[in-house]
Amino acid sequence: MHLFDIVVIAIGLAMDASAVSMAAAACGYAKDRRAVFRLAFHFGLFQFMMPVVGWILGTGFVSYVRAVDHWIAFGLLVFVGGRMVREGVADTGDCLHRDPSKGLTMVMLSFATSIDALAIGLGLAVMDVNIWYPSVLIGMITCAMSVAAIGIGKRVGAVLGNRMEIVGGIILIGLGLKILIPALFTVPDLTI
Template sequence: MGYLELLLIGVGLAMDAFAVSICKGLNMKTINKKHCFIIALFFGGFQALMPFIGWLAGIQFEHYIKAFDHWIAFVLLVVIGGHMVVEVLRGEDEEDEVCLCAAEAAEEHLDIKELFLLAIATSIDALAVGVTFAFLQVNIVPAIIIIGSVTFVISAAGVFIGNIFGSKYKSRAELAGGIILILLGIKILLEHLGIV
């Protein structure tokens, strides 16, 4: 898997963190750069940690499922991406509750416990992608550096965007992220089948 693909996966995975970061920026009267850095660090750090944990779990089972690993990668990416797209199309209230909770806590201080829980919640998809990385024998160090860095930058941008524009772009970002993951899953499957 090349750096461009890892970058695209990083962007796709970062969309949940981006949406919550927008919410964090909503109630900031002015941008607090320290808070922005901490939010981005939490989301970027967990987006790097979770694929590593998934990769560690995946390498334990790699030799058992080598023959159909590309199907697993395809299914995981399509399911994760599809779930993101469906959430946007249905306009689920869960995202709004997370947004409301994040926005309420963003105004004057950061609740580190809440930020920790939000970082875990927005990086669960990355855990499954980490399992996929093990099956595809992806070099995990550059993968987690790219994913974590991309999420850090996108989350920081989300805080600023939330402060300036509000939640206008939240659902569009989620939709784009889901589509990217679905397309990458299809590409992996087609490559392993020798079609592309």
């Protein structure tokens, strides 16, 4: 597999994490360096680990993961996004209710945005590609794109005010739909 191919895959995989990072920053959740580090580190770490896990599981597990991966990602993103929208609507002028760079929310977001990386790892196992180089590159690119997205999100949040929590929640729900809808309308391969 060529470097260009790996970089394109990495950028594609990092888009969801970048969108979540931007939304979190726009809501004021990434105010200090520690929060920025937590977001970028966790997204990068999960994007690194999931292809490795997929590669280790190998081809015998592909059908099970493909059957439910979109539902898991959709459920987690809608849960977190719905909570953000609900809190934004009930907001009394303060956007910051819960920090998505901490605790279970951070783990859920990291997992939900990296499920597709698990499938990439399974695909690389089928192609007999050594997983370590692509996984490290995917993790590093995701981390860098998350940091850049946080910088953009901070500017957007300052311009649009503290109701960005609603926008952030809608973005997460949209990401969930983006994962779910194509999976629902994909014709399964019935060849044996």
